[in-house]
Amino acid sequence: MKIKAAANGPLLIETNEAKFIKDGKEEILSQKVIALCRCGQSLNKPFCDGAHKKCDFTGEVVELELK
Numbered sequence: 001m002k003i004k005a006a007a008n009g010p011l012l013i014e015t016n017e018a019k020f021i022k023d024g025k026e027e028i029l030s031q032k033v034i035a036l037c038r039c040g041q042s043l044n045k046p047f048c049d050g051a052h053k054k055c056d057f058t059g060e061v062v063e064l065e066l067k
């Protein structure tokens with residue numbers, strides 16, 4: 001699994017499959033890249049909805065690879 005903080009954007013998590021649990025409900029996420037909000041402005045938290053582009057969010061690029 002790889003996690004990347006995109007330039008001025010979300011945390012991008014590369015994975016094959018993930019289980020998302022919220023309010024006791026489970027959902028399998030099958031997309032290869034999951035974007036998590038780190039600007040705090042998304043209306044679809046914890047996921048990024050592109051709102052970071054409108055709020056002048058700035059953040060460094062950081063990459064983490066889990067082995």
Ligand code: FES
Pocket residue numbers: 009010011036037038039040041042047048049050051052053
């Ligand atoms: S990082 Fe994209 S909406 Fe917050």
